[in-house]
Amino acid sequence: MIEKDLNQIFQDRIDADDRIEARDWMPEKYRQTLIRQISQHAHSEVVGMLPEANWISRAPSLRRKVALLAKVQDEAGHGLYLYSAAETLGAKRSDLLQQLIDGTAKYSSIFNYPTLTWADIGAIGWLVDGAAIMNQVMLCRTSYGPYARAMVRICKEESFHQRQGYEIMIALSQGSEEQKAMAQDALNRWWWPSLMMFGPNDAESKHTAQSMAWRIKRKTNDELRQAFVDSSISQIEYLGLTAPDKDLKWNEERGHYDFGAIDWDEFWQVVKGHGPCNKERIAARRKAQEEGKWVQEAAMAYAAKRKQRAQDQQTRVA
Amino acid sequence: MNNMNKEDTQKASIDLALWMGDNALILGHRLAELCGHGPILEQDIALTNIALDLVGQARMWLTLAGDLEGKGRTEDDFAYLRSDKEFTNIKLVELPNQDWGYVIARQFIFDAHHLVILEQLCTSSEKAIADIAQKAIKEVQYHLRFSSEWIIRLGDGTEFSRKRMQSAFDKLAPYIKALTLDDPLTILAKEAGIGIDNKDVEEKAWKTFDAILSEATLELESPEYFHKGGKQGLHTEHMGFIIAEMQSVVRAMPNNKW
Ligand SMILES: [Fe+2]
Ligand SMILES: [Fe+2]
Ligand SMILES: [Fe+2]
Numbered sequence: 146m147i148e149k150d151l152n153q154i155f156q157d158r159i160d161a162d163d164r165i166e167a168r169d170w171m172p173e174k175y176r177q178t179l180i181r182q183i184s185q186h187a188h189s190e191v192v193g194m195l196p197e198a199n200w201i202s203r204a205p206s207l208r209r210k211v212a213l214l215a216k217v218q219d220e221a222g223h224g225l226y227l228y229s230a231a232e233t234l235g236a237k238r239s240d241l242l243q244q245l246i247d248g249t250a251k252y253s254s255i256f257n258y259p260t261l262t263w264a265d266i267g268a269i270g271w272l273v274d275g276a277a278i279m280n281q282v283m284l285c286r287t288s289y290g291p292y293a294r295a296m297v298r299i300c301k302e303e304s305f306h307q308r309q310g311y312e313i314m315i316a317l318s319q320g321s322e323e324q325k326a327m328a329q330d331a332l333n334r335w336w337w338p339s340l341m342m343f344g345p346n347d348a349e350s351k352h353t354a355q356s357m358a359w360r361i362k363r364k365t366n367d368e369l370r371q372a373f374v375d376s377s378i379s380q381i382e383y384l385g386l387t388a389p390d391k392d393l394k395w396n397e398e399r400g401h402y403d404f405g406a407i408d409w410d411e412f413w414q415v416v417k418g419h420g421p422c423n424k425e426r427i428a429a430r431r432k433a434q435e436e437g438k439w440v441q442e443a444a445m446a447y448a449a450k451r452k453q454r455a456q457d458q459q460t461r462v463a
Numbered sequence: 464m465n466n467m468n469k470e471d472t473q474k475a476s477i478d479l480a481l482w483m484g485d486n487a488l489i490l491g492h493r494l495a496e497l498c499g500h501g502p503i504l505e506q507d508i509a510l511t512n513i514a515l516d517l518v519g520q521a522r523m524w525l526t527l528a529g530d531l532e533g534k535g536r537t538e539d540d541f542a543y544l545r546s547d548k549e550f551t552n553i554k555l556v557e558l559p560n561q562d563w564g565y566v567i568a569r570q571f572i573f574d575a576h577h578l579v580i581l582e583q584l585c586t587s588s589e590k591a592i593a594d595i596a597q598k599a600i601k602e603v604q605y606h607l608r609f610s611s612e613w614i615i616r617l618g619d620g621t622e623f624s625r626k627r628m629q630s631a632f633d634k635l636a637p638y639i640k641a642l643t644l645d646d647p648l649t650i651l652a653k654e655a656g657i658g659i660d661n662k663d664v665e666e667k668a669w670k671t672f673d674a675i676l677s678e679a680t681l682e683l684e685s686p687e688y689f690h691k692g693g694k695q696g697l698h699t700e701h702m703g704f705i706i707a708e709m710q711s712v713v714r715a716m717p718n719n720k721w
Contacts (some may be wrong), residue, residue: 180530191504200497202492205712205721206539207522211515214495218511221504228504263721313721320719387661428498437502440563440628443620 148392157361159360167233175359179289182236182361184241187227188252190220192426193244196260197269204412205263212309214264219302226295246431248418253277255338264317264324267386270310272332272339272377277374281344288309288360311380318384325385332381333389340398340404341412343370349409374402466646467655475652476589479530479659481541482694483580483595484524485552486541489702490573490710491517502563509609509670513570516602525604530591543713546705555638561631564617564624571610575671576642578603579664583695587720588656603720611675618679623682632676632683640689642668 151170158165165171194217199219204210208402217332228238244250255273281303284296317328344366347353355364374393381388392405414420482652494514500508525538555573560566581603584596643665654656669685676683692698713721 194499201495201498202708204713205524205543207488207518207542209721210495211518211522214498214511214515216519217498218508218515221499221501221508221511225504316721320721321716323716324719401704417525433500433502433591436562437506439621439623440502440506440617443617446624447620 156259156358159288159358164293165288165289166290174355175361176234177354178359178361179292180231180236181233182356183227183231184236184244184293185253187224187231187241188245188250189256189284189435190224190227192430193251193256194272195219195426195429196226196256196310196422197266198257200263200266201258203263204266207249209313215418216270216306216309219306223299223302226298230289230291230295242430242434246427246434248427251416253413254415255342255419257415257423257426258334258338259421261334262331264314264325264327265335267313267317267328268331268335269311271314271380272310272335273342274303274310275377276305276339276342278307278374279369279376283363283369286360286363314384314386318386328384329386332386336389337407337411340370340374340407343367343373345412346407371401374404378402467651472649472655472657473531475648475655476592476657477528478648479592479652480524480528480531482551484521484528484538484541485550485578486556486573487517487524488521489550489705490556490570491515491521492705493556494560494566494570497559497566499623506563508564513606513609513632515601516606519594520599520602523598526596527591537711543710544637547698547702548696550698550702550706551694551696552698553638553641553642554690554699554702555610555635555693557693557699557705558635558638559701562627564627565631565634567610567613567617568628568635570606571614572635572639572672573642574603574607575609575668576664578607578671579667580659583664585657585660589716592657594596607671611671613673614681617677618676618681628679629681632681636683636686637689640685641693644691644694646694 152172155165155170155172155175157252165175188356194264197213197220198217201210204213228241231241232238241250245252255276260269278300281296281300285293285300287296311322314328314331317324344350347367353362353365357365378388378393390405392403394403396403413421418424491514494510494517498507498514501510521542522538525541528541529536529538555569558569571638578600581600584592585600587593587596619625620627645659645661649658649661651662653712672683673716713719
């Protein structure tokens with residue numbers, strides 16, 4: 146069959162909401178787009194462990210310490226599911242990780258912001274995991290089967306993270322004046338970067354149109370961002386806090402909140418590697434990988450020895 | 464012994480619960496420092512599991528210490544409002560993380576003792592202690608299996624890894640004996656059927672050492688000199704930093720709920 150027909154059959158399946166599986170024919174660009182998106186997502190989970198891990202040692206109660214530790218561990222698990230999903234497309238995890246520490250792969254730029262107080266742990270769980278959920282709920286119905294299934298598992302845990310984060314914010318905002326101020330400060334610093342998590346405006350987003358046609362994405366960046374703002378405002382009000390946006394107001398006509406302009410210069414600065422913590426995040430991953438090399442080599446050497454010994458045993462028996 | 468007065472056995476039980484809790488908490492805290500920085504994701508997850516188990520166990524032990532004491536102190540009061548001198552953990556668990564092999568060796572030494580200690584405590588005459596031990600023991604069986612496998616793998620892996628592991632054990636050896644040191648309260652606890660028989664723990668732990676280390680082609684001998692003091696509140700220079708860091712938020716804004 147000529148490529149053009151294959152492409153048509155593929156698009157018909159997409160339009161009929163069929164799930165594409167690893168063994169199915171797919172356009173090379175679809176495969177590459179998915180590898181890029183899934184590996185970026187996987188990297189985000191893994192790099193995302195770092196800002197929160199920064200507060201495990203200082204969590205202010207043992208209950209919070211255990212919860213945060215478990216949360217960061219969940220993110221490692223998400224990384225694993227997603228690297229596996231990328232591997233079904235022919236990518237190798239070791240190559241993908243190499244791209245991450247080379248600095249050639251992207252990951253969610255939110256994780257290049259520093260965690261400065263305990264309240265940041267609340268704000269991240271609530272807003273950052275919350276924004277991730279908006280995106281990921283949509284991805285549970287993405288056209289590529291292994292990715293969609295990974296997302297279903299991940300989404301359950303992300304909702305739990307979000308509740309946990311919001312619960313920290315409730316405790317702080319109902320606490321002392323100092324705690325409340327800490328919560329407001331965290332909201333001030335995480336609000337805009339959270340809105341940036343949905344990516345550039347639709348008009349600027351170079352991948353959106355194709356990804357929508359392939360039903361990798363089912364909602365645009367701006368649609369998701371709007372939904373996030375709309376759902377966050379009542380949560381902010383419940384906390385008795387204020388969103389750091391003087392232009393924020395309900396628009397009766399649209400049935401949505403209007404919100405202020407995003408600082409896209411800052412966004413691109415962070416994306417291009419010049420955010421507050423880009424260098425530190427990559428350095429931490431590189432250090433982990435380099436210091437782990439001898440461990441992996443030893444594990445492989447040991448496995449080879451065991452195999453050899455088992456074979457020797459067999460030849461002796463035979 | 465039934466002529467022991469209740470106050471003394473109570474004191475011995477509290478002492479034991481604090482010792483178990485402090486060891487688990489500080490080692491869990493150390494392991495948690497590695498979360499997000501593990502050599503590969505699977506190992507990161509596995510080590511974090513152990514950290515989670517240990518901090519979880521610490522919560523049970525410290526809660527019990529508070530209950531036995533009867534002054535209303537909670538797990539967090541013990542963790543966040545005591546000075547480093549009031550912590551009774553052994554020095555082994557407060558030693559800073561070095562490379563992954565060293566972390567695993569420290570873990571293995573602890574696990575080999577921890578398992579025997581819990582086996583004994585499962586039959587403690589103090590029911591609350593036995594209850595916690597029975598919950599914890601399944602977790603610790605897994606910890607010891609995990610650390611033993613890695614000791615063998617890294618010992619019998621490459622020449623480089625064998626040397627690293629041997630040097631880790633050489634560095635850690637002087638900290639082992641403190642896991643089984645007697646003092647008046649441990650002796651009292653043992654005689655009352657509450658606590659630990661240190662001699663038996665030591666014997667069994669060393670049997671585990673011999674079995675695993677010979678398979679790993681490594682050597683470990685009980686050194687002539689060893690470091691004591693942790694239980695009595697005299698720690699290494701590292702302990703003050705652990706406590707300062709762990710308690711920093713709570714100390715900076717006291718009397719708050721978190
Ligand atoms: Fe995640
Ligand atoms: Fe995620
Ligand atoms: Fe999450």
